[in-house]
Amino acid sequence: MGNPDRGLLDWLDEASAERGLYYANHEDGWDFWSYRDLGRLVLTTAAALRADGVRPGDVVALVQRSSPGFVATFFGALAAGATPCSIAPPFAYQRADEYERHAAQLLETVRPAAVVCDDESLERIRKVAAEVGLGEPVVFDRLVTDAEPLERPLPLPKTALLQFTSGSSGFSRGVRISAEALRTNIGGMGVWLGCAPEYPAASWLPVHHDMGLVGFLLNVVVTGFDGWMLQPDDFIRSPLRYLRCLSDRRIVLTAMPNFGLSYILRRVRRADLEGLRFDALRAVIIGAERVDPRVLRDFHALLGPYGLDRGALVPAYGSAEATLAVTGLPPGEGWTTGHPGSADDGDAASLAGTAVVGCGRPLPDRTVTIVSEDGAELPDGQVGEIVVSGVSIADGYLGDAGSASGTSLGGQGLRTGDAGFLRDGQLFVIGRLGDGLKVSGKMVFAESLETLLHQRGVPERRVAVLLGVRDGTPTGAAVFAGVRPEWRRIAHEVLSAWLGDAELLSVEVPQGGIAVTSSGKPRRRVIWQALCAGAHGAQTRPLTAD
Missing domain, CATH: 3.40.50.12780 (ANL, N-terminal domain)
Structure with missing residues (x-):
């Protein structure tokens, strides 16, 4: 099962009125959008983008939650011959300043012809867009008001997706994904998993992340x-x-x-x-x-x-x-x-x-x-x-x-x-x-030590392990978000057992204070650079068993 040759917009020609997407609502129920209704909305969005000045080869930035509007904007951009790029909405970040820096870097990189957002994101993304010299973002519902659908999609752009890396090692990087690469990846997943229309699927993953977007929604x-x-x-x-x-x-x-x-x-x-x-x-x-x-x-x-x-x-x-x-x-x-x-x-x-x-x-x-x-x-x-x-x-x-x-x-x-x-x-x-970090001629990895800490009871997202050479000294640091005393003891036992004579540090920040990517991964190298620069001076102490 799975069709590796299926085109990205083939579904528009055979959109079902019985199958589609069900969106969770606040009443513990579901709002149904058939593929037939979504297909019409896609072609309406394509026409609206064209009327808004988007031309083949342009980039359309999406700053939206998972929604029918997101589906319509993503595929509508493709149907207009443009390249969609999904950027995390503000909900993905705990701090406004971190979000604004992140979004500004991404928008500055892609320089989109249009930024389509939802009501929830408008105020924040309007501020960011103005700072990098872009035009006014448009809310999806306003974009498609009074628009009539295109009769048929335009040819696909050469780049069918601008996708950003997680940024766990620094700033996110924009990756150019061709229409052929996107099609073959979706087709390959279908063959691997035995996908077929009769198999229902469910997801809570964010659509600004590649696993939620390519791995689930587009599939x-x-x-x-x-x-x-x-x-x-x-x-x-x-x-x-x-x-x-x-x-x-x-x-x-x-x-x-x-x-x-x-x-x-x-x-x-x-x-x-x-x-x-x-x-x-x-x-x-x-x-x-x-x-x-x-x-x-x-x-x-x-x-x-x-x-x-x-x-x-x-x-x-x-x-x-x-x-x-x-x-x-x-x-x-x-x-x-x-x-x-x-x-x-x-x-x-x-x-x-x-x-x-x-x-x-x-x-x-x-x-x-x-x-x-x-x-x-x-x-x-x-x-x-x-x-x-x-x-x-x-x-x-x-x-x-x-x-x-x-x-x-x-x-x-x-x-x-x-x-x-x-x-x-x-x-x-x-x-x-x-x-x-190389210890006695063999490599020890930060993610391995984090796994051991989790297995000993330190919760995920509450600790990040950093390894490197600081001021000429091999160093291992446990960064705790809202530390508990027993976590220090556990971390000392694990890190001292695996890191030999390396200097061990505890960096203690408030809960939610570990810098993470929009998908929740710790930005280890960014935190390490801040540690080496002394940015965590008052929060840093030797990691001991006491």
Whole structure:
């Protein structure tokens, strides 16, 4: 199943009146938009953008929540021959100043011909647009008022999507995704997951992030199956509402980062699940950040008695520069863990710090290799940089956003800046290459240590581990957001066990004070640079067991 040759706008010609998108409302119900109604709104939006001065090859920036208007603006831009670019709305950031800096950098990079927002975002984005010299943003509902739909879409633009990287290593970088790359990535995901119109799907993921946009929304709309759409804050307020949707609507496909599974485990009790069934689920795609095997085990232990098959937990790996999906575990196979090194290497586990979850094998027409610092291909089990080649690789970056991530696009393909290893064709992802420290000749990675802290009871999103050389001294720092005394002791035990004689620091900021990307990843290198510059002087102390 899955149609790898399906065009991005083919669904407009065969839009169903029975299938479509269901949006969660405030009354605990759902508002239905059929694909036929969405298709008409797409062509109306395309006409309105044309009337607003948007021309083929221009960029249209979307600053909107998940909504029918977002779908119409995204596909409407394509139907007008323009390039859509989704920018996080203000709700994704806790602090207004952080959001304004982020949005200003993105808008300055893409210089859109039009900025389409929702009412909620208008005031903030109007201020940012004025600061970077752009025209007045337009609210979607006003844009389409009195517009008549185009008879047919214009030819697709060469760049079908401007997609921003997460910015975990610095400023986000604009990535140019061609229409062919976007089409083949969506088609490849359909083949991997066995997508078909009769399989309903559900998501709470934000549509400004590549996992929520390409991995879910575009996949659902282009394939044409029913999609049940919640807002991220719907999920945060009530993960049980999301689980009831999975059960009541017999959902087959959903997706989330490791954090989402962990959040459900913290907020949902087994007694809350009485009467629910999860046996229809074929694929819970887990990506966007390192996957914790303990969380997978505990999640299955919670939902397994209510029908969730272990093989429905599907770890995957991808990146913005690869459009999205690179590798994925086939539904039903069942996830495994591994350690780097050969089978007789007793110290191999020290490279990763903890067991690493396999993220499956490459999707069709993609190749993954592991290379050393000098670019030589490494054999199975050896840790190096993950390099991706084949279809759906981005055409390049838009401008220079000053990323320190080490990710690059070139003749060798996509050098991801991620560390990992291969075992029998399956990819195991450890963490970012720049977020590691060599100890006794072997690398220890920040994400591995964070996983160990989470397993010892320090909640996700409340700690970030930083590793590097500070003033000539190997250093490990635990950055706590709203620290509790027992967390210091746990962090000291973990970091001292893995980092040898490195200097250990505790940086203590208020809850919500860890700088994160719009998708919630800690911006480790940004925090590290601030630490080295003395910006956290009063908040920094030696990390001890007391």
